[in-house]
Amino acid sequence: MRYLHNTHFAGIDEVLTPANTIIMTDNNVAQLHTDLFKPFKAVITIPAGEEHKNHTTILSIIQQLMEHKAHRKTFLLGVGGGMVTDITGFVAAIYMRGLRFGFVPTTLLGMVDAAIGGKNGINIGLQKNMVGTIQQPEFILFDNELLSTLSDEEWSNGFAEVIKSACLFDAALFNELTENNIAYYQQNMAALSAMVAKSVDWKNKIVLADERENGMRKLLNFGHTSGHAFETVCKIPHGQAVALGMLVACKISEQFGLEATVTEQLHTLLQQYNLPVSIQADTNTLMDVLMMDKKRDNYGVDFIVLKSIGSAEIKNIEFDTVKKAIEEFTHAGDH
Numbered sequence: 001m002r003y004l005h006n007t008h009f010a011g012i013d014e015v016l017t018p019a020n021t022i023i024m025t026d027n028n029v030a031q032l033h034t035d036l037f038k039p040f041k042a043v044i045t046i047p048a049g050e051e052h053k054n055h056t057t058i059l060s061i062i063q064q065l066m067e068h069k070a071h072r073k074t075f076l077l078g079v080g081g082g083m084v085t086d087i088t089g090f091v092a093a094i095y096m097r098g099l100r101f102g103f104v105p106t107t108l109l110g111m112v113d114a115a116i117g118g119k120n121g122i123n124i125g126l127q128k129n130m131v132g133t134i135q136q137p138e139f140i141l142f143d144n145e146l147l148s149t150l151s152d153e154e155w156s157n158g159f160a161e162v163i164k165s166a167c168l169f170d171a172a173l174f175n176e177l178t179e180n181n182i183a184y185y186q187q188n189m190a191a192l193s194a195m196v197a198k199s200v201d202w203k204n205k206i207v208l209a210d211e212r213e214n215g216m217r218k219l220l221n222f223g224h225t226s227g228h229a230f231e232t233v234c235k236i237p238h239g240q241a242v243a244l245g246m247l248v249a250c251k252i253s254e255q256f257g258l259e260a261t262v263t264e265q266l267h268t269l270l271q272q273y274n275l276p277v278s279i280q281a282d283t284n285t286l287m288d289v290l291m292m293d294k295k296r297d298n299y300g301v302d303f304i305v306l307k308s309i310g311s312a313e314i315k316n317i318e319f320d321t322v323k324k325a326i327e328e329f330t331h332a333g334d335h
Helices: 027-032 057-067 082-097 108-114 142-149 154-170 171-179 182-187 189-209 214-222 225-234 238-256 259-271 282-290 318-326
Strands: 001-003 021-026 042-046 077-080 098-106 119-124 129-135 139-142 300-308 311-318
Touching: 001 077, 021 027, 021 082, 027 042, 027 077, 042 057, 042 139, 057 082, 057 119, 082 098, 082 108, 082 119, 082 129, 082 182, 082 238, 108 154, 108 189, 108 238, 129 225, 139 311, 142 189, 154 171, 154 182, 154 189, 154 214, 154 238, 154 300, 171 189, 171 259, 182 189, 182 214, 214 300, 214 311, 225 282, 225 300, 225 318, 238 259, 238 300, 282 318, 300 318, 311 318
Parallel strands: 001 139, 021 042, 021 077, 077 098, 098 139
Antiparallel strands: 119 129, 300 311
16 A cells, blocks of 8 residues: 555546546535546446445445446445445445555545545445445545635544543653644644554554554553444544544543543643544433443453553443443533
């Protein structure tokens, strides 16, 4: 897999050609970049939104691929956020038992997390990514210019995953984020590129060491175990859910020696990047979803706890302990 930075589609013409490439994107991206897609064989557009990351969408795409006479040498290029790249990778893995594919993430979250690592999946009911594959794209193309159309919410959404990487692996990055804000990175392309590169390098290093998630790759689930429940039940964006999940994880981590000041630092940093630190939600409903998590066993669930900023470990946590931590950040009133 290759990482191509700040280039346009023409820079990858040795990997694919417009005549054999089908673009997969969502309706928002399709409207924004119509001219970029014109040279390609076909464009398959799917409705935007996590609620469309399901088997119905997959069957529709497969039918369209058949109508476009896609064959084993057809190249699929997923252009969009994490939902688009997830679906593109999943379809590429199962259509005719495997097509070549690549990604062009158009969101910050896609660049620093969702497009990286080879995990491609769809949701089943309330369970995120319950069905999926692990298969690497041939390349991921990064172009910061694509971020110019992002909403403020999408910028915040992406920074949640950057903050996650900093908490897990990089105290220096955590400090850098503390000293700056979203506007700083929006106005400083060099700083933005460097920050994206750090996040990509950390995730890529972990994936290369443990692609199938048998050991250290589990660390990347920091904030995601309860985060997926928040995302599904509260119907909030992935990054916002991960932000809440990281606070839950830190509260649990305090029982294993994490200083409470670290939780406070994270709380402040999340607010600095316009991410939520509490939410209206029913704890029992959250737990119903969480207890079906793929990382569970009969007694609890594998949770990523922090030892300090830049250092984490995996522990199996009982469900009652998780529930008590979640209650710290949920309330019955308005948001």
